Amino acid sequence: MKKVLVVDDSAVWRTYLQNLLEVHGYTVEVAKDGLEGLNTFFSFLPDTVIVDYVMPKLNGVHFTRFIKSFSTFKNVGIMILTGAEETINPFWAKKSGANAFLKKTAPQSEIEKTVLEFVSQPFSIEWSRDLYTLRNEPFGELVDILEESLRDSTITKEILQLSEYIYDEKLVMKKIYNLFTELFEFDNLYACVSTYSHARIYAFGNKELAKPNFVFKKAEETKFFSYFKYTDAYYEGTERKIENAITEVITRREEPIGFITIENPKIPEVAERILALANYSISLIFDLLNYHMLLGSQKELEEITGAYNRHAIAAKMANLIDFSKRNQLSLSFVSIRLLNLRKLYTSKGADYTNELLRTFVKFLEEQLSDTIARIELGKFLVVILGKNVAQVQKQLNSFQTLLNESDEYRNLKEIEIEMNLFAWNGESVGEILEKL
Structure with missing residues (x-):
């Protein structure tokens, strides 16, 4: 009820x-x-x-x-x-x-x-562990609320200021560690930031550090799940389990882009609350780190699926918009959301699901267009030049029928998809991506 x-x-x-x-x-x-x-x-x-x-x-x-x-x-x-x-x-x-x-x-x-x-x-x-303290220690005065709000805004400001160091990812992680050491007591901090294909993991602390595989295993006890293929570790660790730790999954656009694990916090409730307060601002910093990494690598294609990454598709779309205007050609966009991707990752594993995604992108290229981008973990954008909405809708109907009936691509039936089609009506690239 x-x-x-x-x-x-x-x-x-x-x-x-x-x-x-x-x-x-x-x-x-x-x-x-x-x-x-x-x-x-x-x-x-x-x-x-x-x-x-x-x-x-x-x-x-x-x-x-x-x-x-x-x-x-x-x-x-x-x-x-x-x-x-x-x-x-x-x-x-x-x-x-x-x-x-x-x-x-x-x-x-x-x-x-x-x-x-x-x-x-x-x-x-949604139940969350950061509610524990507030449920058991009610606000007695308005000053309690103001103090909580001040703590929130101060932590947010401190983390967002790290954007000036975005060119040095390890330094950003170290400064997050230094900030947390001022706010509460703990042994070690592990920080992971990831694109859809690549994870980078860092660790800082005063005690013996655990190897990344043990860190990921601990993180997966929460709602974090491994979806990337490549992992780079920027520290040396030992073969030992992490017993006492809390993990905050960092999300952006409702998808995980990393996590922070705190080992042996002296007062877990304090650490949990501060991590919860910091989640949003850390997600912005992690997103900037990922964007900077893509720019620096000069890679256009997402490594797992072969689709364009979010950075590359923005430039591609700007060129296509300009071309369609000059030549008076129709330009259409198809947003495709994979509704059960998280379930596939957790039930079938990252290797199987990533191979399925590669096959799916190949099928999109054959049936719709070769201009495809992975703009979120479970969302793809297909750009179709020279066809109006009615023509693209007919193409989508054939695509859906073939997806359901093809023997060659029968494994794609495991994917539940939702498609939305719209025509370009003068929007900028940013407005189009925001609409998606």
């Missing part, structure tokens, strides 16, 4: 919304101000929140910004209620992370319809 938290300083509105939601089968808890709302949120862990804008101690926008600062709450739905004379600047409204806004002055039938439609959406909460 889905859970909804109602936060409002008006007893009338709390009772009204609670009754409405409980009648429709939802489990509901209420709070009378922003501070109580936060503490109730961390103990109740709702899927959806309906929060008033103007409240004592903490308003609805600040409440929302704080909740959404936790990556584990990215899929929680938050609706902000506003009164007749209350206005929220559109920029700050969007940046607060709220999913919807509703005026309390709307007709009752509209309010009830909007609220029920909102809470019925597939919002959800």
Whole structure:
């Protein structure tokens, strides 16, 4: 049964919304101000929140910004209620992370319809270890929340400043290690950053370091999975298991691009919280490191599949857009998402799945176009010049039929795909990639 938290300083509105939601089968808890709302949120862990804008101690926008600062709450739905004379600047409204806004002055039938439609959406909460401390140590004062926010912004700033050293990957990793040694006590730090085909792993510490295979084995106890073919280790380690450690998987565009493992933290809860706070900013740095590596290597093709990498396809698309404009040719784009790629990696292994991906790209080249890029771990872009949308759609229908019926490519039936087709309508390369 889905859970909804109602936060409002008006007893009338709390009772009204609670009754409405409980009648429709939802489990509901209420709070009378922003501070109580936060503490109730961390103990109740709702899927959806309906929060008033103007409240004592903490308003609805600040409440929302704080909740959404936790990556584990990215899929929680938050609706902000506003009164007749209350206005929220559109920029700050969007940046607060709220999913919807509703005026309390709307007709009752509209309010009830909007609220029920909102809470019925597939919002959800994901359990995360960084909730442990907050669930057991409620915020007593607003200063506690400000201190938590200050810690978050300070760590973020310190990590993002490392972008000036992006030309020296090992130095960046060492500075991350040095930062963490100032924040909490531990023995060793292992940091892995990876493209879709290549992983680079570093280690720093005061105690005996473990070899990369033991580090990866420990990381895989969490949700991290090995999908790359090549691994470069930039340290010497010994043959020993890692027993006591915590791992934070670093994700970008919802896909893993590495991890950080902390061995023997003195206070695990502190280390876990700081790693969770640092995840987003580290992901930006890791993404820059990967981009810099691709630029430096001057490689255009992704090593596992043979498709263009994200950097190379941007330049290729710019040339094709210019050519299509000058020659008045149609230009179409097909985005192909592999829906079960993670499942294949974990169930069939990296070697089998990567070979399957190579075969898939070969099939795309034969049937659609030779301009193919791997733009995310499980997403490919096909660029087709000289055909309009109707012609490409016909081509896609034939592609799907052949994919289902071909004996030569029967192993590709294991892949679940989702395809989206759109024509170029004057967008820049960045806008096209953002649309994908």
